[in-house]
Amino acid sequence: MSLREFLEAEAKIPGGLLEIEEELSPSYEIAKVMKRFDNGPLLRFKKVKGSSLEVVSGVCGTRERILRGIGANLQNYYDKIISATSNPVEPDLVEDGPVFEVEESDLSSLPVLRHYEKDAGPYITAGIVVARSPDGKFQNSSIHRLLVLDKRRMAIRIVPRHLYALHQEAKKREEDLQVAVVIGVHPAVMVGVNAGPKYGVDELWVANAMLGGKLKVVKCKSVDVKVPADSEIVIEGFIKRDELVDEGPFVDLTGTYDIVRKQPVLEVSRVVRRRSAIYQAILPGGSEHKLLMGMPKEARMFEGVSKAVPEVKGVRLTLGGSCWFNAVISIKKQAEGDGKNAIMAAFGANPSVKHVVVVDDDINIDDMSEVEWAIATRFQGDEDIVLVRNARGSTLDPSSDQEKILTCKVGIDATMPWNKPKEKFEKARIP
Numbered sequence: 081m082s083l084r085e086f087l088e089a090e091a092k093i094p095g096g097l098l099e100i101e102e103e104l105s106p107s108y109e110i111a112k113v114m115k116r117f118d119n120g121p122l123l124r125f126k127k128v129k130g131s132s133l134e135v136v137s138g139v140c141g142t143r144e145r146i147l148r149g150i151g152a153n154l155q156n157y158y159d160k161i162i163s164a165t166s167n168p169v170e171p172d173l174v175e176d177g178p179v180f181e182v183e184e185s186d187l188s189s190l191p192v193l194r195h196y197e198k199d200a201g202p203y204i205t206a207g208i209v210v211a212r213s214p215d216g217k218f219q220n221s222s223i224h225r226l227l228v229l230d231k232r233r234m235a236i237r238i239v240p241r242h243l244y245a246l247h248q249e250a251k252k253r254e255e256d257l258q259v260a261v262v263i264g265v266h267p268a269v270m271v272g273v274n275a276g277p278k279y280g281v282d283e284l285w286v287a288n289a290m291l292g293g294k295l296k297v298v299k300c301k302s303v304d305v306k307v308p309a310d311s312e313i314v315i316e317g318f319i320k321r322d323e324l325v326d327e328g329p330f331v332d333l334t335g336t337y338d339i340v341r342k343q344p345v346l347e348v349s350r351v352v353r354r355r356s357a358i359y360q361a362i363l364p365g366g367s368e369h370k371l372l373m374g375m376p377k378e379a380r381m382f383e384g385v386s387k388a389v390p391e392v393k394g395v396r397l398t399l400g401g402s403c404w405f406n407a408v409i410s411i412k413k414q415a416e417g418d419g420k421n422a423i424m425a426a427f428g429a430n431p432s433v434k435h436v437v438v439v440d441d442d443i444n445i446d447d448m449s450e451v452e453w454a455i456a457t458r459f460q461g462d463e464d465i466v467l468v469r470n471a472r473g474s475t476l477d478p479s480s481d482q483e484k485i486l487t488c489k490v491g492i493d494a495t496m497p498w499n500k501p502k503e504k505f506e507k508a509r510i511p
């Protein structure tokens with residue numbers, strides 16, 4: 081249940097894994113190839129300038145690959161994510177793990193990538209930050225971007241969520257927060273960590289539930305934190321209580337630059353890795369970034385909309401909408417008005433969503449031209465639209481009021497109207 085085992089399995093799928101033998105620089109050159117193959121095969125960069133480690137990207141780069149990683153399909157992944165989130169399982173603690181095979185002196189041996197022109201510097205993008213709560217009662221695991229400042233220091237972007245709360249608590253106690261940054265894990269761990277359990281639940285327990293209880297953890301040496309035993313790389317350290325530095329610009333989910341902010345410093349105490357470690361990277365604003373953020377939200381929306389209409393077929397946060405703003409939902413309509421109820425429930429289940437299109441279950445929601453066809457032939461702008469002004473939106477949307485975080489939500493009910501015969505709207509078939 082390691083990254084290596086997953087890469088081996090994916091390599092057997094035709095077109096699943098592309099090995100790049102040419103030596104490439106971690107500054108822009110690798111990112112350029114990642115961008116070219118976005119939403120495509122897994123990429124394994126065999127030779128990286130200035131590092132002995134390989135780089136892998138696109139581990140969660142397509143919907144299909146994520147589904148293989150979590151052992152689910154397009155019909156049942158909602159349930160899989162929701163049930164793991166509500167039934168987390170504590171991973172078994174083992175004495176030792178391959179992650180401790182090699183000890184490095186600092187960060188300089190890692191092939192940390194520079195991605196975009198205006199980025200502040202090299203960023204670790206697939207690092208799971210596992211933090212110990214200051215009272216020692218639980219761990220929290222979440223992915224954060226990390227700007228490498230020098231060999232032993234990084235700036236960490238912490239949005240006000242769980243890790244933020246732990247850091248505030250540590251500051252109150254006048255302590256630094258003990259953390260370990262985990263790089264290079266099985267995709268089920270990446271998805272589990274993003275699933276969004278309540279505060280106080282270690283996301284690694286959710287990941288373990290997704291893996292059927294097969295995740296093993298080991299104790300770090302310089303911090304009191306448990307990490308997956310077969311991770312590729314672990315950086316142990318402390319998020320300082322009192323030091324803030326400039327963090328950003330950095331490209332976010334939208335593919336646009338996020339602003340510069342004062343953010344905390346993570347000071348490194350120890351770097352360990354497996355022999356021939358594989359450094360995992362995610363292209364900011366690429367499909368992997370979007371899908372990892374979006375798929376757990378789709379699960380929550382599926383659950384929420386299912387409470388409002390009798391039968392939900394599928395929910396997608398579309399890649400074109402950065403898997404964040406635009407949703408398409410297919411329902412089996414059972415009464416006029418179901419489409420509008422689905423729209424309202426979708427906004428309730430995911431406050432970041434700005435646009436929702438509801439279609440009938442004969443529309444393939446993974447084909448945007450079918451969705452557009454439904455809007456073209458089943459939707460009337462004055463009847464079938466739901467418009468909510470000044471609703472709470474997402475900080476990521478550059479077109480919204482980013483000071484007050486207010487946005488306009490638009491729902492499009494593109495289900496067949498029932499005041500006309502159904503035959504008028506049916507797709508013609510060739511026998």
Ligand code: MN
Pocket residue numbers: 220221222242243277278279280281283
């Ligand atoms: Mn958490």
